[in-house]
Amino acid sequence: MNTKHLKRMLAMLFAFTLMAAACGGSDDASSEADEATEESSETGGDESGALSMAIVAPSASEDLAFTQSMIESIEALERDVELQVTDGTFVVEDAAAAIRGYAEEGVEVIVAHGTQFGASLAEIAPEFPETTFIWGTSTDTQGLPNVFAYYPAADQGGYVNGVLAAGVSESGSIGVIGPVEAGDAVAYVNGFAAGAEANGATVNIAYTGSFSDVALMAEAAQAFLANGNDVLTGSSQAVVGAVGVSREAGIPWFGTQANQSSLDPAGVVASQVYHWEVVLEEMLALRDGGTLGGEAYEINLANGGLVIEINPDYPGAADLQATVDETVAAIVDGSITTGG
Amino acid sequence: MSDFFTASILVATIASGIRLATPYLFASLGETIGQKSGVLNLGVDGVMLLSAFFGYWTVLERDNLWLAVAVSLVVGLVMGLIYATITVFFHATQGISGIGIFLFGLGFSELMFRRQVGTPLPVDKLPKIEIPLLADIPWLGEALFQHNPLTYAAFLAVPVVVFMLNKTTFGMNVRAVGENPQAADSLGVSVARTRFIAIVIGNTFAGLAGAALVLELGIFQQNLTNGLGFIAVALVYFGAWRPVGVMTGSLLYGLVAATVLQWKAQGIIPRGASDIASMAPAVLTILALILLANRVPAPAALTRPFARH
Structure with a gap:
């Protein structure tokens, strides 16, 4: 192998390393999910009845705002949840890829936490009729039977x-x-x-x-x-x-x-x-009863x-x-x- | 509209425009040096993110603002060494490798922030320094001479870069290798070394841009730059590869953004037109680029790798 080829290979290897590091930053299925998976495997994982959930959100998990509110709400649910998070998906196409990826992986409930993900969901949700998608903020479910919508007053x-x-x-x-x-x-x-x-x-x-x-x-x-x-x-x-x-x-x-x-x-x-958990509990209860979606919920001061x-x-x-x-x-x- | 033309509001708007312009100015000055040597760096935004994060983290951990500036500068320098190695020694395509640097900066700064910090925590900002005598000039003093030290440094860097590019042997070599690297090489100028140093200097400026941003805001967040580095690259074209032109572009961008915000705050811009008005700085830049596109040629060897045969 001559020097020119060696240099090219090194450049490609370096570029690959850069890309890998970049990808590592935007998918938070890493620490929290790993911990959750580890925890669930210790207790039997899916066999123990933990519900697999995923969030795809546009901003950081700890943004002290929109995304953090949903993550804290899921953590507050009174049931065992195996949670995966993909945050920072400010590019809608990235979010769509993450949503589809979770659906293909067999995640039972996927939260598409952003109004802007609606068009992607309209394409993806019908392809996975056994998966429940939870989408907001939106006041309607786009007529999709496996989509719940949520909106804050x-x-x-x-x-x-x-x-x-x-x-x-x-x-x-x-x-x-x-x-x-x-x-x-x-x-x-x-x-x-x-x-x-x-x-x-x-x-x-x-x-x-x-x-x-x-x-x-x-x-x-x-x-x-x-x-x-x-x-x-x-x-x-x-x-x-x-x-x-x-x-x-x-x-x-x-x-x-x-x-x-x-x-x-x-x-x-x-x-x-x-506190999204108020409506998430209702959605998941319906799902337990066989209704995978089709309802829109509002969080407000009264509930x-x-x-x-x-x-x-x-x-x-x-x-x-x-x-x-x-x-x-x-x-x-x-x-x-x-x-x- | 009459409220806008009061002295205090005009002063506040100009000061705001200067604050907004500072990171653009640092980043675009650095990019100018790199592009003058024939190397396009689309990774500026990623370098800014990395330097902003490490500067922020330094303040959090060490509570030392000047150490934070130094750390940001070093991060820029290190990223410059990496980018220079990729583009100069490995002859990688500049556009793609620049995007790689950006993605690395975006992902790694986020990863580090999540692992080491988690929730955004406020830190001290760089203090405002009042320039003796000048700061006392009515109105003008408050608008121009009551900023943090990095803002002054950014504007003082303009004549330094002008001098460096036009009056020093290194600057002439930079321009030569950016215009005709073969000719420069035949005259004994090391194209690789000149480009390497220009890239490192340019990225160090990007590091300072990250420091200026994060230490003005006093907080870090995922993707803090919000594409600022890419606008800085556009401002180099806007400024026709001249430091003074780049400064003009940065100031114009910052002042237009500040004016739009001020008009929104005063209700001069109706809420229905708010989103359209937000595009004003970008639209202005695009218009300027269209007007300048055919008038001022880019460095002839820009984006062209050089290899001795």
């Missing part, structure tokens, strides 16, 4: 956050940073605006146009500060940048999707937390799928609980409408 928790925000704002001007005007983000933003405005605050809203641009979210927060807004909130996994700005400025932040208190223990006032978690470290947190309880009760009994 994010406007409800948004409304409660808005009421609280109007109470803690001194200037009466509140900035809201949205990613893209779609899905639960727009529901949260509209609900928040309704709650804050009903309590005398002025709400200013900006959508960055991206679910994942952390720097742009941070600069949107800076823009709101420059305009005199003294309370901020926002939706999507990119809010971590905006929370950094509110932390630096020492102003309150309201979170949604997951509890974001760890990002600013002294500044995050409250978070609307998604406990949405919970307002006040950050206990926020100064004055104790005084806020009464406002939360009162507003939640009014939303649940219908005396307050939240714009959803």
Whole structure:
């Protein structure tokens, strides 16, 4: 073998190593799933009755937002689950490949955690009629008999956050940073605006146009500060940048999707937390009875799928609980409408 | 609209534009040096992700911002050594190997983040430094002279790169091997060594871009760059392979993005037009590329591997 061929082979080997490392990063079927598999094999695995589930999600498992809310919800299920996770699939084609891969592997329940995966699911689900697909956020199942859909009434928790925000704002001007005007983000933003405005605050809203641009979210927060807004909130996994700005400025932040208190223990006032397990339990119970899909579910304040978690470290947190309880009760009994 | 033209808002918008432009400027300056030597590097985004992660991790573990900058710089340098080895010594196709570097950076930074950190944790940001006297100039001082040290470093790097490319023997060699490597070789210039060094310098700049991004935000997240490195590559074409042009492009991109955000925050841009307005910086870049495409030629040997016969 001459030097030229050797160099080519080395280059190819190196390129392969690079690609392998890259692939290793985006598939989290690694640690958690390995642990789960190890655990299940110790207890008998599938033979012991553990339900095999997989999540395909667009952002990171620990995003303190959308994806984390679903992973924590599955972990909270009151049944044995053998869970595999593929996260960071911000390219829809990658997500579709992962969904199909899990279906071919024989996973019993696959969660396609992203509205944008709907078109892929419409193709894949009919090919695997024995598999249950759980898809959201969406208010309908696209007429597919083996698809359950889920949707958060994010406007409800948004409304409660808005009421609280109007109470803690001194200037009466509140900035809201949205990613893209779609899905639960727009529901949260509209609900928040309704709650804050009903309590005398002025709400200013900006959508960055991206679910994942952390720097742009941070600069949107800076823009709101420059305009005199003294309370901020926002939706999507990119809010971590905006929370950094509110932390630096020492102003309150309201979170949604997951509890974001760890990002600013002294500044995050409250978070609307998604507890998908409430509806997941119902879906899986139906599946146990032979119904593989065909129903759409909503999490809301009434069924406990949405919970307002006040950050206990926020100064004055104790005084806020009464406002939360009162507003939640009014939303649940219908005396307050939240714009959803 | 009248609210936008108040001094405080204009100052805030310009400052925001400069902050947004800084990582683009570092990355595109580095890419300019590489491309001037004839090597395209599409892996900039991956190098930025790696350097951003390791910089962030350093702050988390050591609580030392300057050590974090140094670590990011070294990560860029190491990735430069790898990329230079692949493209210069192994003559690999630049486009494909650059994408390989990007995928490696994307995957490995995510893997490391997941294994070593897990949930995003905030860290200290680089402090803002007020330049004595200049920072006191009304309005202008606040907009231009109250930034973190890496922002100043990025803009100061522009004349340094101009000088390096135009007034030093190494810079002339870089341009020569990017235009006509055979001729440069016949005159005794080592094409391989010149390209190798240019790539390493370029990737080190990408490392600084990652540091500038993560230490401005004070947090790391999967795919933090969000394609920023690819825009930096486009800005090199926008700037016609000239450091000042690249700086102009970076600033324009940052300022347009900041202005759009400010207009959205003030409600000047209606919510219905929000998504279209978000595309403004990219549309502007594409238009500039179309206008410049046939006016300024790329380095003649760009993307062409060189081998002595």
